[in-house]
Structures are given as structure tokens and as C-alpha cells.
Amino acid sequence: MSLLTRDNPGETHLMMGNEAIVRGALEAGISVAAGYPGTPSSEIIETLAKISDDIYTEWSVNEKVALEVAAAASFAGLRSLAVMKQPGVNVAADFLMHLALSGVRAGMVIVAADDPGALSSVNEGETRLYAKLMEIPMLEPGNFQEARQMTCWAFELSETLHMPVLVRTVTRLSHASGNVTLGKLPKPDRKAFFQFNGDMLDPMEGPIMSPPVGIKHDSQQKKLEQAAQLFEDSPFNTYGGPESPELLIITTSICDLYSKEVVALLNLEDRVGILKIGTTWPLPAQPVLERLARTRNVLFVEEVQPFIEEAVKVLVAGSHLDLSSLTFYGKYSRHIPTAGEMTPERVTAALSTLLQLEPDPVSQDYPPRGTALPPIPPREISFCPGCPHRASFFSINTVLQLDNRQGFTCGDIGCYSMGMLPGGFFTLKTLHSMGSGSGLASGFGKLEKFGMNQPVVAVCGDSTFFHSAMPPLVNAVHNRSSFTLVVLDNSGTAMTGFQPHPGLPVDTKGDQAPPIDIEKVCRAMGATTRTCDPFDLEATQKQLLEFINGDGGVRVLILKQACALSPEKRHTRAFEVTVDPDSCLGEACGCNRICTRVFSCPGLLWDAENNQATINDVLCAGCGVCASVCPQNAIQRKELP
Amino acid sequence: MQLLGPTELSHRILKGDLCTSCGACADLCPYLKSHGGKIASVFSxxxxxxxxxxxxPKTGVNETVLSEALFSTPWRADPLGHYRKIYMAKQGIKASKGRFQNGGTVSALVIAALEQGVIDKAVLTGSDGIMPRPRIVTTPEQVLECAASKYIAAPTAARLNRAATEGDTNLGMVGTPCQMxxxxxxxxxxxxxxxxxxPMGIAIGLFCTWALSGEGFLSYLDQQKIDPSAIRSMDIPPPPAxxxxLTxxxxxxxxxxxxxxKRVLxxxxxxxxxxxLWTDLSVGALEENPEWNTLIVRSERGEALVNRAVxxxxxxxxxxxxxxxxxxxxxxxxKRxxxxxxxxxxxxxxPAFQNPLEIQPKQTIMGFR
Amino acid sequence: MIALNHDPYNLIITGVGGQGNVISSRMIGNMLAAKGFQVTIGETFGASQRGGAVMSHVRISSKATLSPQIPVHQAHMVVSLEPIETLRVLESYGNPDVGVICNTRPTHPIGVISGRLSYPSTKEIKETITRLSARSWFFDATAMATEIGNPIFANIIMAGALAATKELPLDRNVFEETLKSKFPPNKVGLNLTAYDQGVGIINTDNASH
Known part of the structure; x- marks a missing residue:
């Protein structure tokens, strides 16, 4: 049994932030959880699906649908959870705006995981502004214990206000681990029934809809005021430090831990106080004003946008406090950088400047003078050994170059986003949000009228196809656009850890489910389709050339080959790959080391000393594609049983 | 003359619009390939x-080296190059009839070379509609299919390179001066x-003054509302025509x-x-008599083939x-x-045209530290 | 509770995606949490399977919850599954008192595989690490792991080696209990063997310094 389902209140365990959120949701007695995979949020739904048979968990097709699935449960009287990474909130935003207005019935919590520093994202978006935009309450856990407690309490809050509640976490909390003390697990009554015959405005028995907007928006404002009232005494807002500090840090989320640590490290406990806000929106006035009245200098430590900084400034402007007696430091004063994640060093730098501290002697003298470090080669991320994407991009790039009309490829979100890097031969020339490659291609494909004759290719993964590439594809077919979509179908949501999607014959819990055939869907839309194995470079290139040189229209090439790390393929090899030392001519070949220099699979090694390519036996995944890349047939593959 | 590499080739010749798509640089390595009548650099x-x-042929031709290597004779800067004999020639009475522009000398020579075992295969330029298409032939019928002048440049030399890479030797090749x-x-x-x-068993060159760009010519036809697939044949008579x-x-x-x-490369x-200049035999029209060809015999093995064909x-x-x-x-x-x-x-x-280039790639991401 | 050499104690476990250092940091973290310490593990693993550098910050305290990021130059011990990753970590987190346990088997980055960049020699790496640390141990954990049956066990060998240095209150009993709570029974035996091998190489003084 997982420790997450242990009913031993008071026990302490080491948990990942996301696990603490799961435990909090379980302690709130949720019945339904839905989401779409995205780092750093994925472990929440994944863990719930694994450990609990009492609740319904779903990897939905996208975040908007996930939010709708969770909302339906709330409408039917069951506590529910919707989980997504920040860009997913953008996808779900349309429904969220209406849900905030219509209100919810049973407690409903949205966990949004932001990725400050874009450690595993292609943007650095902020969810907190949505709380303000959507006019819903938001909590920000500052440590592992709070991740459990706040998630649990958020459901109560949601039921008190009949509003969805946002819990905002960040990568450094979700993916870090810390001590969590368990609370009690309830035994909820899970009876679903949707009441709709009551009064139009009765939150418990009436129909649930956003109109009449005037009345609903007014009541939404009242609920927010009520939330602010509740937040005034919340134990999630804490202060530590001298009664009248020389400098007050106002912080939230995991930034609280950095602030505390740096204040201790610099021995500033007597000079600096830390006000940590956990109930970030609507900002509770009293605890903030009370502290501001006892200091003259304020430093805001938060990531990524100056959200609390602005809220506090607005609060002060409308308060009895004398503005001229306070100086604010933070993003606006540039004491905290305006982009990127928070680090202890950023807090140190700000405090050192503001309090005029001496520089740290260790950082000054280390590495010791005279100890020159050799140049450390950077570790670029790339496709794994045996990754089908490397083969696919090798072919796409080859075909576009052969075609010689400056054709280009629109990228999309997944492991294959790395097609923009050297390991993907710089193949991707645009990269934005989920499904945008196909939408851009649909647009590019209409520009022939204005003289553009460059062939247009778009790529998307199998999961991305269902998430948001289908509407642009319909758009392209109907509007007679012209491009080739390459679906890089590696049989799972690989980037985030092989979550199933509608194209697979299994559901979130691994039970049998009807798969939806991508090729049939595309054909039904009216696209010309073909399926190839990307490991067969020749067949793939031939088909792609035919599509690119064709008479236009929307063409879909499905390159189907499972991810090398997929559970069914991992630790298996299709081929034993070797290099024949007599055939490999090294630098004398004229191939200019195409295997290691260009194809650059980590399963290959360039042995400069012996002027030969070799196979890295530890890393080689045995896909055998490099054998087709070697012009000298020096790389040989033998089929393994 | 300096031996440089693909960077200079790519920037000075391919991007400098000096390439005549002869194909000599292509299919020697995994990078430069011929496709659709043009040369493409697939990876850097x-x-x-x-x-x-x-x-x-555009990066500089070392005539001294070629003359020594091919004819064991010093380069004398003769506009017709080194030659042993010049004849007027046409196909003999035993040759099958084909659709020749002039006397059918090239087809006769290739057929003779194949039939007499001088070569195993020949690399010729056939046609795919109006577009030239390099191909490998082994029979007289196939040779005749490739007869008639082509006016559009074709990377035929790349086809020979590919055959050589695949291990073929004793190949015949018919091509234009740049290709040869x-x-x-x-x-x-x-x-x-x-x-x-x-890999070469016999090299037969064709007289040439210019070739058309396939792309340019097709777009001209498009302007003239002529469907290229409807063209049965094309003839460009010498001046003063x-x-x-177009038939x-x-x-x-x-x-x-x-x-x-205007569509010449x-x-x-x-x-x-x-x-x-750098062949065993060179063949062209004979201005004074369209029934015949001019045949320049340059090498010993060229002379031997002519004798056997006769x-x-x-x-x-x-x-x-x-x-x-x-x-x-x-x-x-x-022309020279x-x-x-x-x-x-x-x-x-x-001299700067022979200097190495240092081109920094525009798109590099040096990883994440 | 046993007192820590330093409170907080800052341990960095580093390596390359796929070497299992996330598992090894969790094992060590769980062992110390089971002894009643406050443990925080910070890690970045979004791109870890794709050949990127992976670094876990394991922080142990008897007093307070710590942040998931060790401030620069504050590491007490660096356990590294890959030689140049050791250098990378020391450059930012090292200090004159830091200890190092280093697997000597290189995993070449793509830039090295493709010939654009070069990988420092083992000798150069060892000499630099020795100069940058107060104490260091080097051995080919990948070779030892391959002998046990799978190169992945290098991570557990490193955990055993760390225990043997007595830097932290880690012992075999807690390791075995933690193993049993996290792994299916058939995986316990080989992991214990790997742990013992790691302990052995330090105790028999077979690791080069």
C-alpha cells in the first residue's frame, strides 16, 4: 500500500510536493480528478490513478475538457480536482471564466503548476494573474506540509464560497520532496446526483450557468470579499522576525524558504522580518497593513511577476498608512530580476545591496586562485538513444533540403520540440503552444497567393494531435490550405512519462479503452494519409518527398514507432549494432563522421584516438538506424531474437 | 590552385549562382545530393x-594536371584541346535507326562500346517528358531511348558517382563539358x-554552348501557357535561326x-x-552538314573504340x-x-576566390549549463 | 537524535539523465527522514531522460524545513555519477571543506560525441577535483555495477560509499528497511549487494584519492 493512502494521522513521511497535494486531496475526500500531463504537474493525476480505486481519475484530452470533467462532478455533488501546468490554464481559461461566474456546488480545486525559470517549459507564464482575471480565490503553499494542508482546506473554502479555488504550485515545490505529517482520511459518501430544479439563483439546487451575468457577477464580488475576510485570520499567513524590522520581506510560495534561509545564512534575524502570504488572492488587508506600519523598507520576494508587490501597493494607496514613510523594493526597483526563477543568490544579492553587506568570502576565494578548471563541455539535451524522433527529423530535414525550395517545419510541444536543437538538426523553425504548429502551417499554406512557394511541414505528437492539432487540421482541409503534417506517433505522452491518450487502447488506470485511430480521423477530415516506420529512412523519405512535391492539399504522414523508453520497449534491443573496424575509414572516409557528428545518437562514440566510430554498449538502444546512415556500411546490425 | 571544401563550394558556387547542375560534386558523400535536377546540401x-x-568545374580547372593524367601530354592551350584525330562521322549501315538530332554518332559509339564489352553499363541522359533524367543503360534499345539533344541542364555526373560508390567500374559516360x-x-x-x-571505361563528351535552367524554362513555359507534358520534342537550331x-x-x-x-544558367x-576537352571522344554537330557529326578523337582508348565501331x-x-x-x-x-x-x-x-572561407553557422545552441 | 556534522547538512547528488540519481537521492532522503531528520530534496528532472545534467540537492536538518536549492558554495558533500558533472557542481557549490565521491566513468555529452567539443582527461579531472575538495574518493562504479548485472546499480553503489564515509548517519539496517518499503521483494537483494559493494570500496580503501 502506498504511504499516501495510510490512515495513520500524525505519521511523518518524505513526500514530493505533488504527492503532498495528492494527500491533501485525499484528505478532502475527492471523488473525481482530471488533468492533462505537463511538467511539473503530471505526478498528481498519475499518483491518484495508481493508488486509489475509490475515485475516478482521468487524463482528459486537454485541460479545458479536464476542467469541465471536474466541474461536472462538483455540479453533481462530488468534490473534484482539476490539475494542469500553467499553459494548460490558458487552454482552460475560456471555461474557467464562465465557471467562476456560475459557481460550483461541491468543493472544486484547480491545481496549477507554474514553471518559473522554464526548467521544463517553452514559456515562463504565471497562473496567479488568472486569479485576479477570473476573480477567484487563490492559495500558494510555501512548503511540503502546506501543500497537503492548503489543498485539503481549499475544498472547504470552495464549498463555503461556491467558487472554484486555485492552488498555485511551482516546479521547485512540486518536484522537490520534504517532510509531511499525515492528516486524517475521511470516508465520504460518494453519491452523484445533479439537482437542477431549484431557483435559478440557488447554488445548491438550481441550474448552474453563468447568466444572468449582472446578478452573478455581483454575487461573485461578494464572495471574493468574503474570501478576503476569511483570509484575514488564516494560519497560512505568517510573520517571523523582530517587531519593528529594518526591512520587511513580503514573500509567498517556495520563495519563503529561500528568504528564511538567506536571512539565517547572513545572520540578519535581528534586522529583517519575513511576512509570508499563503492566501495570495484576494490579498488580506489586515495582516499586511499591520506589518507595514512597523517598518520603513519592504522587499518583495516572489516569482515571476510582481503580483503581491502590485497588490500591496494598491492596498497601501487606499489605506491610512503614510506612503512617504515606506520604500518598496522588488521587481519594479529591479532589486529582484524581472524574469527567471527565484534563487537563494537572488535574495542574497537584494539583501546585500539594500543592507550594504560585505561580500561572502567563500564565493570570492573559490575555486582557489591558481586552480584553473578545464573547459567543461555543456550537456545539451537531445533525443535519447533509439529515439524515433531523431530518425524522423533526419528524414524531414533530408527531404526539405533535397527539395531545395527552402521548405520549413513548424514545431509543436513534446520531446520533439528538441527538433530545434542541433540533435534535431535545427529542423524546427517555429515553436509555440500545443497544436500551434498545425495552425501556423494552415496559415502558411494559404500564402501561395502572395508568392510563397516554400513547402510547409508541421509536426505534432500523438497526444498533441488529440489535444489541439485536430481543429487546425479541419481548418486547413476546409480552407484548402496546403501542407504536410507529420504525426510523430510514439505511442504515449512520452515527454511527461507515458501517460495514455485517446489513441491508445488503455485508459488512465490502465484498463481497456477504445482507441481512436489517428489516420482514420485524418482521412475522415479529408486529408490524404500514409503511415511509415520512421526507422525505415528510405521509405519515410520517399513518402515525404511525394507529399511535398504533390499537388497541394493537406497531407498527413504518420511516423509510427514507440518511444525507446516506453514500458514495452525499455531494456529491449531489436538489433545488436556493431562497427566493423575494417570498413570504418574514419576521417579518411569523406563521410565527415555523419554518424557521430550529424546523426549524433548518444549510443555512438567517436574514438578520436583510433579514428573510428564505436558503439556505446551501455547506452545503445539497438534501433539500428545508424546502420542506414553510414555510407560505408561500416555500422552493422544483426537482428536479435 | 587550392583544394578547398564544401563550405566554399556551397557559398561561392551553389549560392553564388554559378552551379550548372552538372552533378560532379554530388552523391560522393552523404551531404551533397542531386535531386530534381539540382544540387542540394542535405546536412552541413x-x-x-x-x-x-x-x-x-567552376572552382577552377587544373588543365596541366588533367592533360598529364588523361593524355600524358603537357597542356598546350589549344582551343579544341588535345586530340589525335578529327573526323566527320555518322552511324553505320548496321546501326538501328533512332531519333537523332544529327548523325547518331554518340548512340553508335555507346552501342559499340556495350556490345564489344568495352564497358558494362553507360550513364546517359534520358528524358522524363521535357525534363532530362540521368539513367544507367545496358542495351542498345535503352541507348536509343536516350538519343536526341537535351537543352536543360541535368546532374548526370551524380548518377555516375552513385554507380561508382555502389562499386560499378567499366562505366561509359556521355556528358556535357562541365559534367565531363x-x-x-x-x-x-x-x-x-x-x-x-x-570507374570510367569510356568518356564521351558533347559539344555545348549553354544549357537551360530547368526551373527557369518551366516557368517560361508556364507563362506561355504551354503544358510541359504535352511537348513531344524540342529543337533549338544553330544560328542564324x-x-x-516545340512539337x-x-x-x-x-x-x-x-x-x-534568358533562361540559360x-x-x-x-x-x-x-x-x-577532358574526354576520350567528343562529338557535336557538323555545321556544314546536319546529317553528320563532328568527332574529335582524344585518347588512345577513344581511338580504339572508333576503330572497332567502324x-x-x-x-x-x-x-x-x-x-x-x-x-x-x-x-x-x-567561347573561351x-x-x-x-x-x-x-x-x-x-586569388581571393581560392581562399578558404570561415562561415560561422547562424543557428547553434550550445546547450544548457 | 544523532547530531549532524553540520546543521543543515548539504549533499549534492549529480549525474546524467538515466543514471538513477533521483532514486538514489530519494533513498538517502528516506533513510534520513526515517531517523527523524527534516529532509528537503530539490531536483530538476524535466529533461533528465534526454541526456541533460541532473542534480539533486539533499538537505538535512534537525531544526527546520530547508529550501530545495543549496545556496552557492555551501555543499558539504558531492556524490557524482559522472566525472565532469562533479566539476560543474564544484564550480558553483564547492568550497575548501567539501568532500567528493566520484564515479570515474564518463558519459560524453552530444557536443563531445559529435566532435565539436572535447572531454577533459581522467587525470586532469581527478587532479582538479582533488585540488578543489578537502577529501575525495574515485572509483568506476559503472564497471562495478555492470558486474552485479546492470550499470544502473551505480547509483546504489554510490549511496553505499556515502554511508561508508560516515559523513551522515546512514546505516545498512535503515537502507534495507527503506528498500523493502520502496521496492518489490525481488529487487531488494541486488540493491543490497550494490550497497555493500559501495561500502566495501571505501572501507577497504580501494578507491583512489
Missing amino acids: CDRETGRCYAAC TGLATLRTNPLARSDFKD ENAR LAEGVKKLPLDEIR PGCSVCPDMTA EAGLLEIRPISQTSVDNLTLAATN KRALAAQERLGMLD
Whole structure:
């Protein structure tokens, strides 16, 4: 049994932030959880699906649908959870705006995981502004214990206000681990029934809809005021430090831990106080004003946008406090950088400047003078050994170059986003949000009228196809656009850890489910389709050339080959790959080391000393594609049983 | 003359619009490939020297080396190049009839070479509608399918490179001066590879003054509302003719030569070679008599093939008039002069044209530390 | 509770995606949490399977919850599954008192595989690490792991080695209990063997310094 389902209140365990959120949701007695995979949020739904048979968990097709699935449960009287990474909130935003207005019935919590520093994202978006935009309450856990407690309490809050509640976490909390003390697990009554015959405005028995907007928006404002009232005494807002500090840090989320640590490290406990806000929106006035009245200098430590900084400034402007007696430091004063994640060093730098501290002697003298470090080669991320994407991009790039009309490829979100890097031969020339490659291609494909004759290719993964590439594809077919979509179908949501999607014959819990055939869907839309194995470079290139040189229209090439790390393929090899030392001519070949220099699979090694390519036996995944890349047939593959 | 690599080739020749798509640089390595009548660089290659650069007839031709290697004789700057004999020639009585522009000499020679076992296969330029298509042939019927002049440039030399890479030897090749110059350079093993084998059994050159850009010509046809697939044949008669003749289903269509010339590859203007200097045999029209060809015999093995073809009744040769030789010499001299002037104008004679280039790739992401 | 050499104690476990250092940091973290310490593990693993550098910050305290990021130059011990990753970590987190346990088997980055960049020699790496640390141990954990049956066990060998240095209150009993709570029974035996091998190489003084 997982420790997450242990009913031993008071026990302490080491948990990942996301696990603490799961435990909090379980302690709130949720019945339904839905989401779409995205780092750093994925472990929440994944863990719930694994450990609990009492609740319904779903990897939905996208975040908007996930939010709708969770909302339906709330409408039917069951506590529910919707989980997504920040860009997913953008996808779900349309429904969220209406849900905030219509209100919810049973407690409903949205966990949004932001990725400050874009450690595993292609943007650095902020969810907190949505709380303000959507006019819903938001909590920000500052440590592992709070991740459990706040998630649990958020459901109560949601039921008190009949509003969805946002819990905002960040990568450094979700993916870090810390001590969590368990609370009690309830035994909820899970009876679903949707009441709709009551009064139009009765939150418990009436129909649930956003109109009449005037009345609903007014009541939404009242609920927010009520939330602010509740937040005034919340134990999630804490202060530590001298009664009248020389400098007050106002912080939230995991930034609280950095602030505390740096204040201790610099021995500033007597000079600096830390006000940590956990109930970030609507900002509770009293605890903030009370502290501001006892200091003259304020430093805001938060990531990524100056959200609390602005809220506090607005609060002060409308308060009895004398503005001229306070100086604010933070993003606006540039004491905290305006982009990127928070680090202890950023807090140190700000405090050192503001309090005029001496520089740290260790950082000054280390590495010791005279100890020159050799140049450390950077570790670029790339496709794994045996990754089908490397083969696919090798072919796409080859075909576009052969075609010689400056054709280009629109990228999309997944492991294959790395097609923009050297390991993907710089193949991707645009990269934005989920499904945008196909939408851009649909647009590019209409520009022939204005003289553009460059062939247009778009790529998307199998999961991305269902998430948001289908509407642009319909758009392209109907509007007679012209491009080739390459679906890089590696049989799972690989980037985030092989979550199933509608194209697979299994559901979130691994039970049998009807798969939806991508090729049939595309054909039904009216696209010309073909399926190839990307490991067969020749067949793939031939088909792609035919599509690119064709008479236009929307063409879909499905390159189907499972991810090398997929559970069914991992630790298996299709081929034993070797290099024949007599055939490999090294630098004398004229191939200019195409295997290691260009194809650059980590399963290959360039042995400069012996002027030969070799196979890295530890890393080689045995896909055998490099054998087709070697012009000298020096790389040989033998089929393994 | 300096041996450089793909960077210089790519920037000075391919991007400099000097490429005549002869194909000599392509299919020698995994990077440069011929496709759809053009040369493409599939992945970047940073070698400092390469056979691709050596093979390119536009990066500079080392006439001294070629003359020694092919004919064991010093280069004497004769506009017609080194030759043993010049004849007028046409197919012999035993040859099968084909659709020839002139006397059918090239087809007769290739058929003779195949039938007599001088070569195993020949690399010729066939047609795919109006577009030329390099192909490998082994039978007389296939040779005849490839007869008739092509006016559009084709990377036929790349097809020979591919065959050689796949291990073929004893290959015949018929090609234009640029194609034959590139291949001749490759036959000198410019990178001194230890595994080098000369793949060429017989090299037959075609007289050439220019070739059309496939892309340019197709777009011209498009402007003229002519469907390229409806064209049965095309003939560009020598001056003073003013029109090219396209034979279509509904009759002959004339196109002004002035317009056609605008679609000549810019790279042809710098080519000094009219008669394919670096071959065993060179064949062209005989201006004075369209039933016959001019045949220049350059090498010993070329001479041997001519003799065997005549003996077999596949080829008929006669002495050529001095007037014809003089006219040919004048035409070749003029092409050479024009080309050198153009080379000078484009800075190709400047020593800097032979300097290595340092090009920093625009798109590199040096990873994440 | 046993007192820590330093409170907080800052341990960095580093390596390359796929080497299992996330598992090894969790094992060590769980062992110390089971002894009643406050443990925080910070890690970045979004791109870890794709050949990127992976670094876990394991922080142990008897007093307070710590942040998931060790401040620069504050590491007490660096356990590294890959030689140049050791250098990378020391450059930012090292200090004159830091200890190092280093697997000597290189995993070449793509830039090295493709010939654009070069990998420092083992000698150069060892010398630099020795100069940059107060104490260091080097051995080929990948070779030892391959002998046990799978190169992945290098991570557990490193955990055993760390225990043997007595830097932290880690012992075999807690390791075995933690193993049993996290792994299916058939995986316990080989992991214990790997742990013992790691302990052995330090105790028999077979690791080079």
C-alpha cells in the first residue's frame, strides 16, 4: 500500500510536493480528478490513478475538457480536482471564466503548476494573474506540509464560497520532496446526483450557468470579499522576525524558504522580518497593513511577476498608512530580476545591496586562485538513444533540403520540440503552444497567393494531435490550405512519462479503452494519409518527398514507432549494432563522421584516438538506424531474437 | 590552385549562382545530393577539403594536371584541346535507326562500346517528358531511348558517382563539358584516397554552348501557357535561326530564341569549354552538314573504340574539311574568350576566390549549463 | 537524535539523465527522514531522460524545513555519477571543506560525441577535483555495477560509499528497511549487494584519492 493512502494521522513521511497535494486531496475526500500531463504537474493525476480505486481519475484530452470533467462532478455533488501546468490554464481559461461566474456546488480545486525559470517549459507564464482575471480565490503553499494542508482546506473554502479555488504550485515545490505529517482520511459518501430544479439563483439546487451575468457577477464580488475576510485570520499567513524590522520581506510560495534561509545564512534575524502570504488572492488587508506600519523598507520576494508587490501597493494607496514613510523594493526597483526563477543568490544579492553587506568570502576565494578548471563541455539535451524522433527529423530535414525550395517545419510541444536543437538538426523553425504548429502551417499554406512557394511541414505528437492539432487540421482541409503534417506517433505522452491518450487502447488506470485511430480521423477530415516506420529512412523519405512535391492539399504522414523508453520497449534491443573496424575509414572516409557528428545518437562514440566510430554498449538502444546512415556500411546490425 | 571544401563550394558556387547542375560534386558523400535536377546540401559539412570542391568545374580547372593524367601530354592551350584525330562521322549501315538530332554518332559509339564489352553499363541522359533524367543503360534499345539533344541542364555526373560508390567500374559516360570536366578531375583521385578505383571505361563528351535552367524554362513555359507534358520534342537550331521549335500534339510551336536564352544558367557564361576537352571522344554537330557529326578523337582508348565501331559497321567516318576545323576552332576560341572575360568580371580570377572561407553557422545552441 | 556534522547538512547528488540519481537521492532522503531528520530534496528532472545534467540537492536538518536549492558554495558533500558533472557542481557549490565521491566513468555529452567539443582527461579531472575538495574518493562504479548485472546499480553503489564515509548517519539496517518499503521483494537483494559493494570500496580503501 502506498504511504499516501495510510490512515495513520500524525505519521511523518518524505513526500514530493505533488504527492503532498495528492494527500491533501485525499484528505478532502475527492471523488473525481482530471488533468492533462505537463511538467511539473503530471505526478498528481498519475499518483491518484495508481493508488486509489475509490475515485475516478482521468487524463482528459486537454485541460479545458479536464476542467469541465471536474466541474461536472462538483455540479453533481462530488468534490473534484482539476490539475494542469500553467499553459494548460490558458487552454482552460475560456471555461474557467464562465465557471467562476456560475459557481460550483461541491468543493472544486484547480491545481496549477507554474514553471518559473522554464526548467521544463517553452514559456515562463504565471497562473496567479488568472486569479485576479477570473476573480477567484487563490492559495500558494510555501512548503511540503502546506501543500497537503492548503489543498485539503481549499475544498472547504470552495464549498463555503461556491467558487472554484486555485492552488498555485511551482516546479521547485512540486518536484522537490520534504517532510509531511499525515492528516486524517475521511470516508465520504460518494453519491452523484445533479439537482437542477431549484431557483435559478440557488447554488445548491438550481441550474448552474453563468447568466444572468449582472446578478452573478455581483454575487461573485461578494464572495471574493468574503474570501478576503476569511483570509484575514488564516494560519497560512505568517510573520517571523523582530517587531519593528529594518526591512520587511513580503514573500509567498517556495520563495519563503529561500528568504528564511538567506536571512539565517547572513545572520540578519535581528534586522529583517519575513511576512509570508499563503492566501495570495484576494490579498488580506489586515495582516499586511499591520506589518507595514512597523517598518520603513519592504522587499518583495516572489516569482515571476510582481503580483503581491502590485497588490500591496494598491492596498497601501487606499489605506491610512503614510506612503512617504515606506520604500518598496522588488521587481519594479529591479532589486529582484524581472524574469527567471527565484534563487537563494537572488535574495542574497537584494539583501546585500539594500543592507550594504560585505561580500561572502567563500564565493570570492573559490575555486582557489591558481586552480584553473578545464573547459567543461555543456550537456545539451537531445533525443535519447533509439529515439524515433531523431530518425524522423533526419528524414524531414533530408527531404526539405533535397527539395531545395527552402521548405520549413513548424514545431509543436513534446520531446520533439528538441527538433530545434542541433540533435534535431535545427529542423524546427517555429515553436509555440500545443497544436500551434498545425495552425501556423494552415496559415502558411494559404500564402501561395502572395508568392510563397516554400513547402510547409508541421509536426505534432500523438497526444498533441488529440489535444489541439485536430481543429487546425479541419481548418486547413476546409480552407484548402496546403501542407504536410507529420504525426510523430510514439505511442504515449512520452515527454511527461507515458501517460495514455485517446489513441491508445488503455485508459488512465490502465484498463481497456477504445482507441481512436489517428489516420482514420485524418482521412475522415479529408486529408490524404500514409503511415511509415520512421526507422525505415528510405521509405519515410520517399513518402515525404511525394507529399511535398504533390499537388497541394493537406497531407498527413504518420511516423509510427514507440518511444525507446516506453514500458514495452525499455531494456529491449531489436538489433545488436556493431562497427566493423575494417570498413570504418574514419576521417579518411569523406563521410565527415555523419554518424557521430550529424546523426549524433548518444549510443555512438567517436574514438578520436583510433579514428573510428564505436558503439556505446551501455547506452545503445539497438534501433539500428545508424546502420542506414553510414555510407560505408561500416555500422552493422544483426537482428536479435 | 587550392583544394578547398564544401563550405566554399556551397557559398561561392551553389549560392553564388554559378552551379550548372552538372552533378560532379554530388552523391560522393552523404551531404551533397542531386535531386530534381539540382544540387542540394542535405546536412552541413565542415571538411576543409573535399572531392566535391575538386570535382566542381567552376572552382577552377587544373588543365596541366588533367592533360598529364588523361593524355600524358603537357597542356598546350589549344582551343579544341588535345586530340589525335578529327573526323566527320555518322552511324553505320548496321546501326538501328533512332531519333537523332544529327548523325547518331554518340548512340553508335555507346552501342559499340556495350556490345564489344568495352564497358558494362553507360550513364546517359534520358528524358522524363521535357525534363532530362540521368539513367544507367545496358542495351542498345535503352541507348536509343536516350538519343536526341537535351537543352536543360541535368546532374548526370551524380548518377555516375552513385554507380561508382555502389562499386560499378567499366562505366561509359556521355556528358556535357562541365559534367565531363568534373568527372575527369575525380579520375585523378584529387584526395589521394587509398581505395580509389577509376570507374570510367569510356568518356564521351558533347559539344555545348549553354544549357537551360530547368526551373527557369518551366516557368517560361508556364507563362506561355504551354503544358510541359504535352511537348513531344524540342529543337533549338544553330544560328542564324531565331526560334526554338516545340512539337506539340496540335502542331509546331515557335518560341523566340532571345526569350529562351534568358533562361540559360548564369553559370554557363563562365564555362570556357565548348568541345568537352577532358574526354576520350567528343562529338557535336557538323555545321556544314546536319546529317553528320563532328568527332574529335582524344585518347588512345577513344581511338580504339572508333576503330572497332567502324569495323562492326556501327559507325561511318570520313575526313573532315579544314574549313570545318577552322570554324570549330573559331567557335571554341570565342567561347573561351567570353568565359574568361565573364570570370574576370565576376572576380573568379581574383586569388581571393581560392581562399578558404570561415562561415560561422547562424543557428547553434550550445546547450544548457 | 544523532547530531549532524553540520546543521543543515548539504549533499549534492549529480549525474546524467538515466543514471538513477533521483532514486538514489530519494533513498538517502528516506533513510534520513526515517531517523527523524527534516529532509528537503530539490531536483530538476524535466529533461533528465534526454541526456541533460541532473542534480539533486539533499538537505538535512534537525531544526527546520530547508529550501530545495543549496545556496552557492555551501555543499558539504558531492556524490557524482559522472566525472565532469562533479566539476560543474564544484564550480558553483564547492568550497575548501567539501568532500567528493566520484564515479570515474564518463558519459560524453552530444557536443563531445559529435566532435565539436572535447572531454577533459581522467587525470586532469581527478587532479582538479582533488585540488578543489578537502577529501575525495574515485572509483568506476559503472564497471562495478555492470558486474552485479546492470550499470544502473551505480547509483546504489554510490549511496553505499556515502554511508561508508560516515559523513551522515546512514546505516545498512535503515537502507534495507527503506528498500523493502520502496521496492518489490525481488529487487531488494541486488540493491543490497550494490550497497555493500559501495561500502566495501571505501572501507577497504580501494578507491583512489
